[in-house]
Amino acid sequence: MEILDEVKKDFVKDIMRKGKRPDERGFEEYRPIVVEKGAIPAAEGSARVHLGQTQVLVGVKMGIGTPFADRPEEGVLSTNAELLPMASPTFEPGPPSPESIEIARVVDRGIRSANTIDLKSLFIEEGKVWMTFVDVYVLDHDGNLIDAAALAAAAALRTARQPKYEDGKVIHGEYSGPLKLGDDCVACTFAKIDSTNILDPSFDEEKAMDARLTIATTADRIAAMQKGGSGGYTRDEISQLADMAFRKGAELRSLI
Amino acid sequence: MEKMQLIVNGKRMDGRGLTDLRPLKIKAGVLNKADGSAYVEWGNNKVLAAVYGPRECIPRHDVNPYHAVVRCRYTMAPFCSMEEHGRSGPNRRSTEISKVIREVFENVVLAEHFPKTAIDVYMEVLQSDGGTRIAALTAAAVALADAGIPMKDIVCGVAVGKIDGQIAADFGKYEDNFGESDIPVALSQRTGEVLLLQMDGLLTKDELMKALDIAFEASKQVSELQIRALKERYAEKEAKGIAPARPAEGAQWQQ
Amino acid sequence: MPTFQERRFGRDRFPRSGGPRREGGPPRRSFGRREFPERDRPSPRYGAPGGQKFEHRIEEQPETPGPHITRVVVPGEKLADTPRPAPFAFIEGGKTYSSILGLYDETDGKLVPLEGCYLPSIGDYVVGVVQDVKFAGYNLDIKSPYIGFLSNKETREEFELGDILIAKVQEVDEVKNVHLSDASKLEGGEIMEILSVKIPRVIGKRSSMINMIQGATKSEIIVGKNGRVWLRGGNSGLAVVAILKIAKEAHIPGLTDRIAALLNVSAEAQQPQQQPQQPLQEPQQPAQQPEQGV
Structure with a gap:
């Protein structure tokens, strides 16, 4: 199927030169987004996001563990992403690929920088803290997994409840209340095709892109950035995209 | 943890009779990229199955020149359990389950139509x-049909077993943990053949035969729901926003 | 998989699973290599001298007159209590069963798959993409688990990686090696993909459907049996919408009328000779969150 990718790539570039996108969207337009909170009640928190035809499910689980040696008074956040083989004919089962690791780490950085989870509030006693596991499950891949994953993670954390902890044990299924949360962090990803930047690339647009810039924001701060692909960005481009990221980030945040 | 009585006055913890199934919902065609897919909610179980294929078989050394190879992968999400966070990816238990499920589909899939290809089933x-x-097998069977894969039958099944000394069907996790025997069964309603059978615990032969009878009976409901999920996709529906339907000419619909 | 697997380079699908039902985004356009501006030129060569118009042909079997009783069937479902052979049906104990999710016509005993991949069959014309240039010929991606091979002996032209060709399936052996012949390059235009099982409806009885679409849109269209359709010029956007609608609603009676309505409504309102038109838009939902579940 790779040769077809080349054919489609040509087409996407042709269309972009005429100022259009294959699905007729504006250059700054997200595909239709649906956020379903609490999709997996067994988890402490969960959310499923549809971004166009991309579907990502995030589950949040909490457990007891030991803190990192250099941060003994803080809980632990651990983020993982699975690109399920069912999500795309291009995904194969196996150990985490660089793509899945990148998604997990970018989502993690956003949450951490924005202090979405108050890690200090997860401290229980010396040597014992709450661990928060955020698992990103990609179910259907039609492009822009990072934005979908970040949005689903933010929504899942918003639904998350802290399990009861009594007599040194976790009582699963009973909760002491919602997780103590700070600011929501969302990500906006722009693809650069020739010299045009477009928001929310679809699968086919990603195949044609030269570079990609993800900017994760809270209401008034940039919390994480990640550039991907081998193309380059000018300083002015970065400035424009940062402005756009704040604007579009606000739209995403309103969906949580 | 002290064990509660699992059966009181012929009723189980959730009010079900011994051979009653938990609520079961099945939906076909839930993913965009996969060739076939299905989503099953069975009690509190939520399982997603997807099929790719027949497609080129990679790695090449798996290829069979006479028929398609059926490959199955059953895994559990790290957030799937009410209890502890789990690890992603396959483990020994899921590898075994993948194998016994694959053997079911190797029986019913008419693989001779597609030599040299692979049919991949993900659960x-x-x-x-x-x-x-x-539940995973139930979803996978629907996903295979949804993908247009030819099969001898849509396989269905029920887990039966023994709790509090009685043979019963369809256990929740609690009953699983404190029951005396667990017997997953998958079968073809049409031929009456058992295609998946595992068991642990201790049973007399009579108990086993009773369990199988219950499995055959209870799985009929599962089969009906699988069929309905597939046919629902083709219930007379029209794409919105284009033109209104006109009455049919020359064809009558029987549902 | 969506209701009808339209791997259009440009898609128009309804979303699946959970969540409130909503329309997908506006239909995307189809894909293809450089789109040539509309111009007066004869059809591409199809191997026949003089560039004849491509004749779509499907094997039509005689049909019983009068109303037919049809129903959707699933694998393992009984079709008849007597042996009634049909592709993808099997006979066991003297009874006939379906092996696939399909549409069964009781009157004629015909079983048509509703899903499934393309299996190459001798005589089919397919739209393929050159994916490998070998010493002895070319390997073509023909949207099938099987690759189509075009031998150098079968063509005088030279093709390149990525070329889009129309070719005939010359031979399929028992191990599914597929040999192609009669290949011609398709220049410019765009391609869309739908399930190959829907193609007979796109062509129609005695090519009636495809002729109607071509007439109304003035688009050059070549329909490959493998589910790839090549279009060029005219109101190809409208043609794409019509073909997608056929693929979605092939099983619902009255399709011809609905397609005719779609084409008439739009053909009048638009001038086919101008810039490529926007295809019909589905109402687009704003990016907002409908009711939340918890």
């Missing part, structure tokens, strides 16, 4: 509460 347990391998 993800998103939320688990006992009987997940049967």
